[in-house]
Amino acid sequence: MAKSISRRDFIKGMAGIGAASAVTALAGIPVAHAESETELVERVTTELPIPEAEAPAKTEYECDVLVIGGGFAGLNAAAAAADQGQSVVMIDKGHPGYSGLSPWPSSHRWADKEMGDDYDALRKCIQHGSEYLGNMDLYEVWLEESKATYERLRDWGILDQYETAKESGFYNDSGDPADCSGDYQGYHEKFYQHDRRTKFAAVLRDKGIEYADYTMVTNVIVENNKVCGAVGFHVPSGAIITCHAKAVVMAMGGGCYKPTGFPTGGVTFDGEYIAYNLGLPIAGKEFDDFHMTLSWAPGNAFLNNNWTYLDPLWLCGGDITADTAISYATTKGKVMVLDRVTKSMTGLAVTDGTGVEDMSQQDVTRRGGSASENPGEVRTGKCNDTMYKGDIYGAAVGFGAHLTNGVFCGLDDLEGKTSIEGLWVSGDGMQACGPTGAAYPTGVGFTSNYVSTMGNRAGKAAAEYAAGAELTKIPAERIEEETEKIQAPLSVEKGFDPTWARDQLHSIMSPYWVYIAKSKATLEATLTQIEYMRDRVIPKLQAASYHDVRMCLEMQHKILNAELSLRASLAREETRGLHFRTDFPYRDDENFLCYITLTKNAEGGMDIEKVPVKDEWKGDLTEDYKSRYTYYFPKELETLGLPAEEATGGWGGK
Amino acid sequence: MSVARYDLNKCIGCKSCVTVCPMDVFRFDNAANKSVIAYPENCQSCGQCYVNCLGRALTIVNDMYGYALTSYRAATTVPMNRKAQAVIDRT
Ligand SMILES: Cc1cc2nc3c(=O)[nH]c(=O)nc-3n(C[C@H](O)[C@H](O)[C@H](O)COP(=O)(O)OP(=O)(O)OC[C@H]3O[C@@H](n4cnc5c(N)ncnc54)[C@H](O)[C@@H]3O)c2cc1C
Ligand code: SF4
Numbered sequence: 001m002a003k004s005i006s007r008r009d010f011i012k013g014m015a016g017i018g019a020a021s022a023v024t025a026l027a028g029i030p031v032a033h034a035e036s037e038t039e040l041v042e043r044v045t046t047e048l049p050i051p052e053a054e055a056p057a058k059t060e061y062e063c064d065v066l067v068i069g070g071g072f073a074g075l076n077a078a079a080a081a082a083d084q085g086q087s088v089v090m091i092d093k094g095h096p097g098y099s100g101l102s103p104w105p106s107s108h109r110w111a112d113k114e115m116g117d118d119y120d121a122l123r124k125c126i127q128h129g130s131e132y133l134g135n136m137d138l139y140e141v142w143l144e145e146s147k148a149t150y151e152r153l154r155d156w157g158i159l160d161q162y163e164t165a166k167e168s169g170f171y172n173d174s175g176d177p178a179d180c181s182g183d184y185q186g187y188h189e190k191f192y193q194h195d196r197r198t199k200f201a202a203v204l205r206d207k208g209i210e211y212a213d214y215t216m217v218t219n220v221i222v223e224n225n226k227v228c229g230a231v232g233f234h235v236p237s238g239a240i241i242t243c244h245a246k247a248v249v250m251a252m253g254g255g256c257y258k259p260t261g262f263p264t265g266g267v268t269f270d271g272e273y274i275a276y277n278l279g280l281p282i283a284g285k286e287f288d289d290f291h292m293t294l295s296w297a298p299g300n301a302f303l304n305n306n307w308t309y310l311d312p313l314w315l316c317g318g319d320i321t322a323d324t325a326i327s328y329a330t331t332k333g334k335v336m337v338l339d340r341v342t343k344s345m346t347g348l349a350v351t352d353g354t355g356v357e358d359m360s361q362q363d364v365t366r367r368g369g370s371a372s373e374n375p376g377e378v379r380t381g382k383c384n385d386t387m388y389k390g391d392i393y394g395a396a397v398g399f400g401a402h403l404t405n406g407v408f409c410g411l412d413d414l415e416g417k418t419s420i421e422g423l424w425v426s427g428d429g430m431q432a433c434g435p436t437g438a439a440y441p442t443g444v445g446f447t448s449n450y451v452s453t454m455g456n457r458a459g460k461a462a463a464e465y466a467a468g469a470e471l472t473k474i475p476a477e478r479i480e481e482e483t484e485k486i487q488a489p490l491s492v493e494k495g496f497d498p499t500w501a502r503d504q505l506h507s508i509m510s511p512y513w514v515y516i517a518k519s520k521a522t523l524e525a526t527l528t529q530i531e532y533m534r535d536r537v538i539p540k541l542q543a544a545s546y547h548d549v550r551m552c553l554e555m556q557h558k559i560l561n562a563e564l565s566l567r568a569s570l571a572r573e574e575t576r577g578l579h580f581r582t583d584f585p586y587r588d589d590e591n592f593l594c595y596i597t598l599t600k601n602a603e604g605g606m607d608i609e610k611v612p613v614k615d616e617w618k619g620d621l622t623e624d625y626k627s628r629y630t631y632y633f634p635k636e637l638e639t640l641g642l643p644a645e646e647a648t649g650g651w652g653g654k
Numbered sequence: 655m656s657v658a659r660y661d662l663n664k665c666i667g668c669k670s671c672v673t674v675c676p677m678d679v680f681r682f683d684n685a686a687n688k689s690v691i692a693y694p695e696n697c698q699s700c701g702q703c704y705v706n707c708l709g710r711a712l713t714i715v716n717d718m719y720g721y722a723l724t725s726y727r728a729a730t731t732v733p734m735n736r737k738a739q740a741v742i743d744r745t
């Protein structure tokens with residue numbers, strides 16, 4: 001839009017008072033409240049007292065299929081189950097589409113045979129990039145079904161394509177970070193009808209799916225190894241909510257200790273905690289996502305990772321060919337794994353994060369799109385508006401690697417079916433051991449499609465099961481028991497503030513020697529502190545409101561996650577993908593081409609097991625080390641007695 | 655922690671903020687027909703309330719959020735911090 005320059009100059013000229021209305025006036029957007037200078041001078045910036053919240057009209061539900069979580073996985077599961085003619089209820093801790101990770105992806109990838117995609121190249125790339133822990137059977141499912149997933153989401157309006165922020169002129173794009181401001185509200189108002197988050201609840205309404213929002217599920221109730229529903233509470237009012245169901249799909253996402261730059265705070269390992277306590281095995285915990293944030297605005301998610309929130313979801317795929325499969329995996333691995341390791345350990349390796357990158361200037365395949373030039377090809381790749389790059393670790397400490405951690409459903413599972421009758425798990429942080437294995441870089445842009453694909457499968461399977469199953473209602477005493485647990489922190493007379501506990505946990509877990517450069521000594525020292533918090537702090541968390549109750553319960557889940565990830569990290573005595581051990585700085589194919597599962601035992605302790613991956617996922621074991629692994633961790637080659645290389649890794653520096 | 659009130663007068667009671675916030679930061683005062691920023695210490699500075707606020711009554715400030723605990727800080731931290739706020743301020 002040609003106007004952008006004059007508009008920017010105009011805004012600068014206005015400097016301060018009245019500038020907000022100047023922007024709206026210029027952009028031709030109706031101003032909700034005309035403001036005069038006096039009104040601005042007399043802005044009211046204080047808050048009213050916190051009011052009591054009303055309980056929702058309905059607190060007891062009954063259905064065939066209950067879906068917990070309204071992100072991409074949950075939405076697709078609920079829709080699929082409803083399409084099978086089953087009655088479906090969805091419960092979400094926030095509001096469907098606006099919580100968890102699902103509000104944030106900027107790209108959406110699928111495989112497309114009709115556009116000439118080379119499936120062998122894709123397989124080779126993911127196998128190499130996942131460092132041979134990727135579940136190739138689930139990848140095959142994705143290859144087969146990802147296009148249908150894209151079409152479904154497109155038809156729901158979630159993938160609407162419209163003017164990007166850059167094209168719209170609402171964002172400044174001079175390249176000077178100090179000047180990368182924008183009229184975010186104006187851009188949003190103009191394209192509101194395309195906002196994909198509004199489509200989540202719209203799809204539910206269209207399909208006659210009831211949903212309870214702002215309701216935190218605290219337990220899934222199982223009697224005689226058969227699911228009978230879930231219990232939770234409406235967070236603002238504290239009202240106890242129950243849902244009796246024949247089948248349950250848990251699509252509750254992953255979590256982090258404190259979101260400081262990566263907006264994952266809506267999820268806090270609630271599903272993992274419930275599943276672990278139901279006796280289900282948890283896997284993938286040693287692979288941490290370690291997302292980056294900005295050293296000069298750490299903790300500010302709006303700047304760090306939400307820059308593209310208002311843009312259309314960019315369509316990706318077709319960029320991996322036979323020629324590029326290995327170099328693609330290597331480059332992504334260097335940038336997303338090694339670069340994070342080196343930056344975290346040695347400081348700001350390459351940039352200070354202000355290297356504002358304009359992806360639209362790059363060729364299509366570099367952006368993740370297809371260069372097929374086929375008519376009808378819509379995958380043009382990420383066309384980022386000018387955007388910062390995180391330069392330091394710490395955006396979401398504790399967030400597990402995408403699609404790798406969660407409930408382990410066995411090597412042959414293709415739908416997230418657990419060993420509990422009527423219970424499925426789906427999505428990020430819930431269904432473990434996905435195709436991305438030890439490192440997800442080659443799956444970039446792929447998670448929103450993958451979890452949608454898997455959600456669809458879980459929803460269908462749950463509906464088919466429910467069609468032939470009897471409803472077992474949740475026994476009244478189980479509801480009472482859950483109610484007591486929920487309300488317990490409110491009657492703690494002297495105790496710890498859950499906000500303090502959260503920050504304390506974050507402080508313990510965020511030094512780089514815990515998740516980035518691990519060793520036996522650092523992991524054990526950290527575990528001691530976590531056990532102390534588990535035993536001394538968690539039982540004494542005190543709540544003064546139901547908001548606090550949510551925080552107290554979330555802390556229990558976070559502490560369990562910390563323990564699981566530390567114990568899994570100790571058990572994996574090698575380095576692979578997003579797991580780097582300074583005391584074992586090399587890949588150990590002989591002993592660790594396996595998943596590590598953690599299961600609660602009868603005494604309340606953790607049983608740790610190694611489950612070898614299928615032989616056909618292991619790649620060619622006779623291949624020499626340096627072709628099998630194409631980027632190296634500090635001291636790796638030296639320890640193995642192989643010729644050293646130049647240091648690798650680095651954003652921009654490639 | 656970084657949502658802040660731009661101007662309570664401008665709150666038109668649309669409740670968007672209450673609906674979209676994933677961190678349970680808001681409550682709603684029915685009598686006054688205004689939102690209440692009740693628990694800002696749990697805000698993840700994601701900006702969803704800010705961009706969805708129909709009255710433009712909210713903003714994001716840069717001086718309250720929790721710090722990521724990191725190994726190193728950029729030499730430019732102080733001036734860049736000010737720049738960070740410039741990115742959001744429309745003024
Ligand atoms: C900044 C960012 C950028 C990303 N970029 C991309 C990208 O470009 N491309 C891509 O494909 N992917 C991307 N991703 C990843 C992608 O967003 C996720 O993999 C995907 O959205 C996960 O969906 P999900 O449904 O499995 O989980 P989530 O979206 O996390 O949904 C979980 C849901 O469960 C609910 N919930 C949790 N606990 C409870 C409880 N106790 N009771 C009731 N409900 C509960 C939550 O409120 C939430 O709605 C990005 C993620 C982020 C954060
Ligand atoms: S910025 Fe995000 S987390 Fe903070 S109050 Fe707004 S919506 Fe909630």
Ligand code: SF4
Nearest residue numbers: 665666668669707709
């Ligand atoms: S979104 Fe804005 S106008 Fe609407 S209730 Fe919240 S603060 Fe008020």
